[in-house]
Amino acid sequence: MSMIRVEHLSRDYGGGKGVFDVSFSIRQGETFGFLGPNGAGKTTTIRHLMGFLRPQSGKCFINDMDCWEKRDRIQSDLGYVPGEISFFDDMTGTEYLSFMEKYRRIGSDSRKKELLDFFELDPAGRIKKMSKGMKQKLGLVSAMMHDPQILIFDEPTSGLDPLMQSKFVELVNHEREQGKTILMSSHMFEEVERTCDHVGIIRSGRMIAVETVEALRERHVRAYTVTLSDPATARAFAKDFGGKQDDCRVTVSTRQSLEEIFMSYYGGEKDA
């Protein structure tokens, strides 16, 4: 069953900006990486899913509910971390979290403490004085403390240091094991590769590929067979380059990183 469904979504901002006829769907329990450069339409698509924007044409659904009509009901089981995170600056982190708990009417089953421990975050200070990374962690805690089944992260790891980035990957993998449906947009190919099973690539407002991470990799595997002077050299060569040895011949394959795959979609012609 598809948990998140976008059907022919279009919003034209003029001057080639916007999203055009975007369609994809994410099944329950799937982790979907939404890749694209700045201004490609990732955030615009997410704003439609959140019910902030009404589609000019097309529709989107979460849990079979229309994202614009039923936005308040959808939100009860959804956690969202915006790309440009902004809280009430006059509050401390602690005040903000307890405000959100009461505002959302999260009872005693709040995961706040568990998440704060996980991210090693002390939310006592004023939000205004927090670093970007701390704000990002605060946003993640706030988005997940009601234990939603659907998670939407808009560039969740920007501002986190590498250690926290792997911590985040760990968290996503843990949530995925719990059967959560996750949509995350990202510039970080490595993190998408490590966390997602499906990838959608968007460019200039149009989806140019929706595939599994595996399929994407497979399509970009290249194999080479080299012949060496004697079996001993061949064995050493195979060992060093991870190839398959057959007497004097060694077959090595290279996998393009997701980044290179990505560049093959973007590189070259500017408009298409």
Next chain:
Amino acid sequence: MLNATLYLRGMKRSVKLLIVLCAVTTMYVWIIISMFEPQMAKMLDGYVDLMPELMSSMGMVAGATTLIGFICSYLYGFVLLVIPMLFCIIEGNALVAKQVDDNSMTSLLAAPLKRRTIILTQLCVMISGILIIDIYTTVLELICANHYFPGELDAGELLLLNVGLLALHLFIGGVCFTASCLFSEVKYSLAFGAGIPILMFVLKMLANMGGNAENVKYATFFSLFQPNEIAAGDHGALVCVAVMFVGAILLYGAGCTVFCKKDLHI
């Protein structure tokens, strides 16, 4: 329908502003009422004779012989209009447009609440603030008048006058709130939400100066508030009060509807 947590947060945030504005109001009301003396009234009338344009632009006219006439002239022409107007402008902008502009509205919308609940709660914060200012002013005036001139001020007349004042403040609040709902950027919200009431007030001051400028009074909604006539229970003046109340309701309704339907780029 409403969210108690959000309401309490809004009230807590506006407390500081309310205290400052009420303090300023207290100072003015206390001084002006204590000044009501035939002797002092004569002195103020002397100022009016000396510089009629300036005094009347502030809504101050000569010949206020009763206490209610005196305060209508010296309080309800400027101080009690401008201070609550300041509140409407600041609060109206802060409750909606500012939070959309700085993205903090995202936290409120990414929750299982209808936009209607959010905007009605914000509206309640605004109206509560206006009510607090006006009720405080009324009580203050009664205490003050009772302290200096027991039996001089008719409580009924004052109450009627302040219902009229409340209607005006709610209407100004309506302009600010609707502008705040309409625009997603603070600069536009303030251009209209502060610009319109201030322009209208300047026009009122112009019209007060009399002469050729008097016709300007038809161009400003402040003319709907006629303190002397309201206190006297004049029919036409009370109809104007009703018009302001209805206008305020329509403005709030429009603002909320716009907010519920509009695209939010947050």
